[in-house]
Every structure is written in C-alpha cells, then in structure tokens.
Amino acid sequence: MPPLLFYLFALITLGFGFLVVTGRNPVTCALALAASFVGLAALFLSLDAYFIGVIQILVYAGAVMVLFLFIIMLLDIKTEEGKKLNVPAIVSGVLLAVLLTLQIIAVVGSTELANKTSQNTPLALAEAAGKIGKAALPTITNDLKAGTLPDAKLIGFTLFDQYGFHLQVIGLLLLVGTIGVVVLSKRERSAP
C-alpha cells in the first residue's frame, strides 16, 4: 500500500475517533464511529487481512452501529447541552491517554521488530503451497500456486482445524447472550 493511502486511512480512523470522544450529539458520535471503523477496515485490507476487513465492515459498521443508532433513537437521547463539564475526569482522561500514547511510541521505537515492512517480509505464496503440502485442502494449495492469497479459506481452515472447540464455545456464548438480552429487556409483569 502506498504510504499516502496509509496516512489517509489512519487519519480517517483517528480523526473520526476523536469526533466520537468529543461530539456532543450521540447520533453524530455513532456516525463518526461508523466512519472510523470503515477507515480501520481499510487498514486491515492494507495488511492483507481481507476477510477480517470485510467482517469489520459487516459486523461493526453494519450490525453494531445500527444497534447503537436504534437504541439512541429509541431512548430519544438529547444533546447534552448546558451541562457543566466534568473537569477532573476530562483532565485525567486526556493525561492518561497522552501518557499511554507516549509510552507506546517509546516501546515501538525501541524494538527491532517494529522495522518490518511488507518489502522485507514479503508473502511467499508459491513456496507456501509447497510447504503446507498435504496438510491443507487442495483448493488452498491451488490458490497459492496461482499466486492469490486465499485469505478466508485459510482462516476457515485454521478455525475448524485447530480451534473447533473454541468455535463451539463462542456459539454457546452467542446463545447465552441472546437469552440474556431477551430476559433483560422483558418488561416485568406487575402483580395481578
């Protein structure tokens, strides 16, 4: 990815993220969050993680944001106007954020690992086809030989080959979450 595009999408992600934190109107915040997630999805695509980028848009910018907007409009939340700002919380929040950012920049700047680029660690698709060999499905090795990265197929293969049990636990978590939501939002019946 050209450096210019990286900076553009990083700016979209962080700029709209800043708008989420500072916005007064909850609807503005929700829409800014959606835009921020779209920028983040573009960064995922630039890291050759196509499947993750697509589900980032589908799940976050689609489903989660619709849920947020639905709740904001259902509860009819007004812009918090005229309320005095919570100065100690704002000062401590900004201070903590700045300290954490500086710390992360210092750690990243002091490690050799951070100097890896897509040029000095290129993907070796044709070699990978030979190395994976019989362990993978023929459809994956065929794609690798053709010089394309079968991203979704490889994630699916990893999930079902190594993390089958974890996948079932996640399914159970979603079921429990669904039941919990129904129980929580059920109106308590008044005594007859």
Next chain:
Amino acid sequence: MITLGHYLVVSGMLFSLGLAGVIARRNIIIVYMCLEMMLSAANLALVGFSRFHLVNGLPDYTAQSLVFFTITVAAAEVAVGLAIIVALFRSKQSVDVESVTKLQG
C-alpha cells in the same frame, strides 16, 4: 515506508482515544462506543503482528482467528450492554453515568 511500528502507533493512539473517552464522557452510550474503539484498536495490533510474523511464507492465521473471536465477543457484548442500558433507562429515565450511584458507599 510503512513499517509494523506505524500500525502499532495508530493502534495505540486509537486505544488511548477510547480510554480518554471512557474516563471523560458521562453518557453511557458514548462510553460504550469508546469501549468498541478500544477493542478495535487491539484488533489492529493483532492483525499487524499477524501480517509481519510469517509462518511458511503466509501471515500467522492464529492471530486472525483471535481477531475473529474478539469481533464475535464484541458483538455479543454490545447486544447485552445495550439491553442493560435500556433497562437502566427504564428505571432512571437517564443515560448519565452519574445517575447510577446505588452501589456508592
């Protein structure tokens, strides 16, 4: 040239923004949005490490499986959290964090 460090710094800044929002904002729904931002920032770091840690010449798909699980858990968390917010709004008629002080000593 864009290095892994660039992605990690963007991820760290997004996480810090979310953290500042969680601490400073008083609207529970916006606090929730900032939590989502922090989860996504962690995802960005994971995907960055995945791309630059090659296994057999391919990205490390273990990390991307973890991102998949994180996104699933975040979606479940949002559903449950928003249900709690609706229940809270029903009893307090407010989404301000300072209206919920029942557990305060």
